[in-house]
Amino acid sequence: MRRSTEMQGARSPALQLLLLSCCVCAAAGYPFKAPLDLDVTPRITVLSSGLQGCRRFQSSAVNYSTMLLEADSERLYVGARGAVFALNASDISASSALTIEWEASPEQKRQCLLKGKDNKTECFNHIRFLQRFNSTHLYMCGTHAYKPLCAYIDEERFVMSSQLEEGREKCPYGPTTGYTALIIDQEMYTASQYEFRSFPDIRRNSPSPTLKTEDAPTRWLNEADFVGSALVRESLGSSTGDDDKIYFFFTERSQEQTTTYSHSRVARVARVCKGDRGGRLTLQKRWTSFLKARLMCSLPEYDFHFNMLRSVFVMRGHMPQDTLFYGIFGLEWKNVKASAVCRFSLSEVQEAFQGPYMENQDADSKWKEYTGKIPDPRPGTCITDALRARGINVSTSLPDDALNFVRRHPLMSQQVQPSDRRPLLFRRTTDYTHMAVHMIQGLDGQKYHVLYMGTDEGWLHKAVEVEGQLHIIEELQLFEEPQPVSNLLISAKQMSVYVGSPSGVLQLPLSNCRRYTSCYDCIFARDPHCAWNGAQCVDIMSHANRSTLIQDIQHGSRGCENTQDDVVQRSRSVRVGDDVLLQCELSSNLATPLWTLDGSELQGYGLNSGFRTGTDGLLIIEARQDQSGMYTCYAVENNIKVAIVTYNVTIRLDLPPPPPVEPTEDPYDLFTTLPAPTEHPSSERPLPPPPAPLLPHSELLSPRNMEAMYLSLITILGGLCVVLTVVLVYVGFCLRVGNRGKYSLRAAAAAYPNIKKHNRNKKQHRSSSHMELKTISSHCNGNGICNGISKQHNGDIQDGGFLQIVPGEAHPSPNKESPPPAPPLPPTPQLPSPECDFPNGLSATLPSVLRRMNGNSYVLLRQSDSENTSPLCYSFAEELNRILEKRKHTQLLPRPDESSV
Ligand SMILES: *[C@@H]1O[C@H](CO)[C@@H](O)[C@H](O)[C@H]1NC(C)=O
Numbered sequence: 001m002r003r004s005t006e007m008q009g010a011r012s013p014a015l016q017l018l019l020l021s022c023c024v025c026a027a028a029g030y031p032f033k034a035p036l037d038l039d040v041t042p043r044i045t046v047l048s049s050g051l052q053g054c055r056r057f058q059s060s061a062v063n064y065s066t067m068l069l070e071a072d073s074e075r076l077y078v079g080a081r082g083a084v085f086a087l088n089a090s091d092i093s094a095s096s097a098l099t100i101e102w103e104a105s106p107e108q109k110r111q112c113l114l115k116g117k118d119n120k121t122e123c124f125n126h127i128r129f130l131q132r133f134n135s136t137h138l139y140m141c142g143t144h145a146y147k148p149l150c151a152y153i154d155e156e157r158f159v160m161s162s163q164l165e166e167g168r169e170k171c172p173y174g175p176t177t178g179y180t181a182l183i184i185d186q187e188m189y190t191a192s193q194y195e196f197r198s199f200p201d202i203r204r205n206s207p208s209p210t211l212k213t214e215d216a217p218t219r220w221l222n223e224a225d226f227v228g229s230a231l232v233r234e235s236l237g238s239s240t241g242d243d244d245k246i247y248f249f250f251t252e253r254s255q256e257q258t259t260t261y262s263h264s265r266v267a268r269v270a271r272v273c274k275g276d277r278g279g280r281l282t283l284q285k286r287w288t289s290f291l292k293a294r295l296m297c298s299l300p301e302y303d304f305h306f307n308m309l310r311s312v313f314v315m316r317g318h319m320p321q322d323t324l325f326y327g328i329f330g331l332e333w334k335n336v337k338a339s340a341v342c343r344f345s346l347s348e349v350q351e352a353f354q355g356p357y358m359e360n361q362d363a364d365s366k367w368k369e370y371t372g373k374i375p376d377p378r379p380g381t382c383i384t385d386a387l388r389a390r391g392i393n394v395s396t397s398l399p400d401d402a403l404n405f406v407r408r409h410p411l412m413s414q415q416v417q418p419s420d421r422r423p424l425l426f427r428r429t430t431d432y433t434h435m436a437v438h439m440i441q442g443l444d445g446q447k448y449h450v451l452y453m454g455t456d457e458g459w460l461h462k463a464v465e466v467e468g469q470l471h472i473i474e475e476l477q478l479f480e481e482p483q484p485v486s487n488l489l490i491s492a493k494q495m496s497v498y499v500g501s502p503s504g505v506l507q508l509p510l511s512n513c514r515r516y517t518s519c520y521d522c523i524f525a526r527d528p529h530c531a532w533n534g535a536q537c538v539d540i541m542s543h544a545n546r547s548t549l550i551q552d553i554q555h556g557s558r559g560c561e562n563t564q565d566d567v568v569q570r571s572r573s574v575r576v577g578d579d580v581l582l583q584c585e586l587s588s589n590l591a592t593p594l595w596t597l598d599g600s601e602l603q604g605y606g607l608n609s610g611f612r613t614g615t616d617g618l619l620i621i622e623a624r625q626d627q628s629g630m631y632t633c634y635a636v637e638n639n640i641k642v643a644i645v646t647y648n649v650t651i652r653l654d655l656p657p658p659p660p661v662e663p664t665e666d667p668y669d670l671f672t673t674l675p676a677p678t679e680h681p682s683s684e685r686p687l688p689p690p691p692a693p694l695l696p697h698s699e700l701l702s703p704r705n706m707e708a709m710y711l712s713l714i715t716i717l718g719g720l721c722v723v724l725t726v727v728l729v730y731v732g733f734c735l736r737v738g739n740r741g742k743y744s745l746r747a748a749a750a751a752y753p754n755i756k757k758h759n760r761n762k763k764q765h766r767s768s769s770h771m772e773l774k775t776i777s778s779h780c781n782g783n784g785i786c787n788g789i790s791k792q793h794n795g796d797i798q799d800g801g802f803l804q805i806v807p808g809e810a811h812p813s814p815n816k817e818s819p820p821p822a823p824p825l826p827p828t829p830q831l832p833s834p835e836c837d838f839p840n841g842l843s844a845t846l847p848s849v850l851r852r853m854n855g856n857s858y859v860l861l862r863q864s865d866s867e868n869t870s871p872l873c874y875s876f877a878e879e880l881n882r883i884l885e886k887r888k889h890t891q892l893l894p895r896p897d898e899s900s901v
């Protein structure tokens, strides 16, 4: 629930917050648990910067929405706006891509414009159809600026036939019109509302006779929006001599208003027989086998009906009878995001078509179940052996009374219920657009269905079905710019999932087991592709000898009892009265943190306990000496406690001064407490009062360390000189530039994901003020540039002078946007902003300055000892690495130790 609210909040400034949460290291996970069983939280979150093994294809074209990949194909065909591509399926980013450009002519675009169509979207040639025609040729259709055309593609040479075919009857006119089509034995079946004003229609276009759906006296389709179709070869192994059938999936306006539901739209499945040739007199050139039924996907106990069918995936079994249909459903209310995944078996669908019919006596009355006599042969059935025995071997021989009945009774009374009569998955705040399902046998011998689902904002959710429930293994951010996933395909041969989107095509491995770094991590993930081999989480496909592998998809908890995972050991030395943050990031969104002190659990983290816990660690507030000891952070998941990190915390009255600069063994885990904050001018949040001030500085000067102190002082003063020089240069520079130089240390904060993270988690901490890089007497000059010398609360000027630049309040400059409101922060770790470049070097020294700056902030720099924990912060860690390397050599500042100064 809490997660949902956050997600909703994130939606309005969606992009900024999305990117913000990137830097905020979502690897730490959402701190939220799902209250509703069915509202499933993805176990881990991977941002686009942390995607591994991802390949992309992009070109000048947009709208990569049509994809074709055949079972043993080496090529992935992609239809976009104005172009078709043949990509190497094993690596779509390879330079071997072949292209056919097929744009609408300028004349056609002009006519499109004259028809009042949108020249930014509709007046282009969107490839809507691309499938195999015969062994040597593909067939494609494009909207062609509102005048659809079709063409053959010579597969070997990858060129288009010079002869274009009329596409009016096969392809919709616009890029977003609901549409589905199949080529079966060189006959094309299409379903769409072709022209704007025409009725929706399911057609077989060739050869003649062309068959269509009926519009009068009973309209078979009502504003139908088609999402998918499938051929099921039910003739194979049929004991009754049954025909193959084509199933169509769509949402349409409801006819059957009853008291139990009052929905204006409903999800449907319809079917026709492949051998249908229409009627002789009645239903001439119309389907004689068209029937439709309602697809149900609802949470009856909450009175939630998912009536909008968005996408269908057809999962083929060993036999046609084993076919399963997976559907993604949404709510009718456009402003409410929610998705449900329901699965239907072919036999459930068949049962509905065997059941009673609906009827309405006259146009105005409601549809209700037909209880009268049903003609023989049963209306809407395919030609079977029983009919052939009666001399009816084609649909044109069907008796008129049966066909007349079909004409008026297209709708079945029985609804198609999903397996278990409920969704496999329900998710609020997510709109899934497409999905694909892959089946894999786990080490337990069971066959698992792994679902890959794309969202309208460019995320991919991967989920495994265990006992009728979906466990979301991970959510991957595919694109930095939110955009809907417009197609999804899986290749078992390439072990890849392909994603089409407005901006490009993306190829991802089906699994990435190396992401899991411990046995429990590997087991908790419940990814059927992955197992623990004693040392690593590996892909089971790459292991011939599987007997030693550990996997537990069913429970996600067993098998790791005897494995020893390394626990990170750290120590902290701080002064009495300081606030201390012990970092502990949980990579799983499903884990909860648990802390022990010297082996006993820390109970309650309330206001007076002196502790506060968040998703990223434990905060010791105003440390007391009796709080010294061995702290251990555990991640609790599936009722199993896994130790993550231990801290040996020493809290004492005085501390030795920092020794001379030396490379440290742990250079990235810098931990500093900073003096008490004042409200940051640019912060819009009400912040609680600042915590206690620091002790006087003289305490640091113990005689024993005088020599080291002198050295440090010299170093510090040197550093100060450099900083002041930089400040002067900078101020001079910015003055010259004029009023444009407006900076906030927020920009600096952007370089420190953890700082912002604290901001995000502020509710979990006593105050958010410690998150602000703060302090200082800041007097603004007219240019909105503030600088000052760091001061303590008692007014003493501290040795570590530093620069603070805050946003100007006085002069809103016309040529730039106003600074974004908190919390959205610029996501780039780059300090210089476009308006006014820092003089060279400042960005390199600033991190040291920040660390030295003794605000009450924690300048907590991430440790990069485990790349795995957060791929999201990877680039940041690299950046920091560089900076620290540089500093190590220049030795500007004292050794970054783990103690407060
Ligand atoms: C096509 O791409 C453009 C730009 O990427 C996007 O705005 C538009 O919505 C896309 N249209 C479709 C039909 O995907």
Ligand SMILES: *[C@@H]1O[C@H](CO)[C@@H](O)[C@H](O)[C@H]1NC(C)=O
Residues within 6 Å of the ligand: 074, 088, 089, 090, 091, 094, 096
């Ligand atoms: C596709 O790429 C793979 C690996 O990059 C290469 O081995 C193969 O030859 C390529 N296939 C084609 C058809 O270019």
Ligand SMILES: *[C@@H]1O[C@H](CO)[C@@H](O)[C@H](O)[C@H]1NC(C)=O
Residues within 6 Å of the ligand: 119, 120
């Ligand atoms: C679309 O049409 C408008 C006017 O009808 C014109 O101003 C605009 O430049 C056109 N855009 C494109 C991309 O052709």
Ligand SMILES: *[C@@H]1O[C@H](CO)[C@@H](O)[C@H](O)[C@H]1NC(C)=O
Residues within 6 Å of the ligand: 133, 134, 135, 136, 137, 152
């Ligand atoms: C496939 O269809 C194309 C287009 O009709 C035709 O030119 C080609 O000869 C056909 N190929 C085969 C093998 O039938």
Ligand SMILES: *[C@@H]1O[C@H](CO)[C@@H](O)[C@H](O)[C@H]1NC(C)=O
Residues within 6 Å of the ligand: 391, 393, 394
């Ligand atoms: C259908 O049956 C008639 C005889 O009733 C026969 O002449 C005709 O060849 C049959 N057609 C097919 C396609 O089997």
